Amino acid sequence: MHLLRRFSKMNSIPFIDIGANLTDPMYKGIYNGNKKHREDLEDVLERCWKNDLKKIIITSGSLQDSIDALKISSLSENLYCTVGCHPTRCDEFNKATSPEDYLNSLKNIIINNRPKIVAIGECGLDNQRLHFCSKLIQEKYFEMQLKLSEQFNLPLFLHCRDAAPTFIDILKRNSNCLKSGGVVHSFDGSLKDAEEIISLGFHIGINGCSLRTEDNLKTVSELPIDRLMLETDCPWCEIKQTHPSYSYVQTKFNSVKKEKYKEDSMVKGRNEPSTIKQVLEVLSSLKKEDPVYLGKKIYENTSNVFFKDK
Template sequence: MSQLRFVDIGANLLDDRFTKGVYHEKPRHEPDFDQVVERAAKVGVRHIIMTAGTIEESANAVQQVRKLRQAQQSTGIHFSCTVGVHPTRCLQEFVQGEDDDDGKDDEARLQRLLEIAKDGMTDQSVVAIGEIGLDYDRLQFTPKDVQIKYFIRQLQVLAADTGLPLFLHNRSVGSDLYDLLKEHQDCWTRGGVVHSFDDSHDLAMKFVNDLGLYIGLNGCSLREGTNLQVAKELPLDKVLLETDCPYCEVKRTHAGFHHVKTTFPTKQEKKFEKGVMVKGRCEPCQIIQVAEVLAGVKEIPLQEVADQCFENSLKLYGWDA
């Protein structure tokens, strides 16, 4: 067992690529979820937080976490999840969603999310509100005004009532997310993390110093030289690690790839082989590569990065170990 300890604070393990072996609606191989978990455990992953982006995903995540916890003794990994609606899903979930027989509207859907969150909190299956936030790169899915409206409503309804930390999406929005969080700071009391951060150092430090938030780093946070400089200057006690799998792997074309020491054999999904990772599909085990890049740019030992980021995660989520 690895001496390193990691918390993957953001993993899309409900994705069909893990649960069904399906890629772009085409079945390629048998589900290999168990193997994915085994590989994560071998590199030292102790906690995985599965992220949700719709009402259905939120409910499913809670159910899956409870099932996975029954197998925790064999894997050594503790599972939990988030509850919330992703900014790019707000139009479909709150505006275009079909009414049920009882005439559900957007506020009723928010109440449904709150019910899911509170149910999950009874056994700590749910540990954060998310993935919520803003994304101006993909306004074709949800317009800016709709994103803003339902980001605020999720703060007011979900965060305010549960008191859970926030798992935040921030993509090409300037200071809008920061401004809204500051304006509605009375709604959230447990802090949170701006995940997959790839913006400026100044904005990162505003989130950290003004709002007390953590910064989440994954492969997409470390693509360019400018990203590496931001990561280098971030205070380590304010950094959390994640994979955002199956997305955001550290690619060979990324500026910091030369810092990666741990690699894994891979094969294309069409040539799937049991026990071998699928090429291009990021997994929780690859969190060690994120840590290696961060250690490299900061010029500090990998163990120091792993230990500090692990402790940061325990502090945010209120865990003992």
């Protein structure tokens, strides 16, 4: 009976996915350059609305991504997007006519489409993938993008991988750009890192990649509820059966291999917004909190940062 009550409660929880990479070719049926099935983004979205998603923020990682994300956001009044350049793609600033021209193009997207744009990003630092872009270039254009938050009074959607000391130092040096707050998404750092990030006024975004190890679970269990947000980072960062967090997952979804695509099933290995329920289930177990209370509190956290004027 307890599980039945908990499942019925879960249906009353509103969700906001703060990080969905819906511009990814996988939602067009393309995997590693090969077409495996028809484009099915609208089916993915229909499925997530049925699973209590109220809003989705589509994350952008480049100028072209920002344009594409904005186009997808026009499909529903519940879709919004970010505008910015991912650290691994910051070479694009130097490949443009000029870095200032690239930045101005991002600014023009914001100016002309403000109702749909809720954050600057995804920007930050990534020391795990320096083969895509060097540290110095990442740091330079991270700092440049922070100024967009101040200029447009928009929160930040931030990325940090194995770069916390420099990342936090840059944020501290640019404290005047942090007044609108924001989130460090897909967090998988230490509790000390999280505490420093929170002290600067930011929230912590949790997805499957935040819950991959026992150390991750211990860290997440100690984070303050009023600083948490939920995301899927789809089509990546699903909670896998090999993760210790999987033992806390209650909601399961039908999925098939992409080669055996079915319209009414998820694609195995391709995450999507509907699985945000699983992230909450893990969190509520780790924090020993009622999922309804926790889910509604996180919804409130997210609304207050990204949707306070909407």
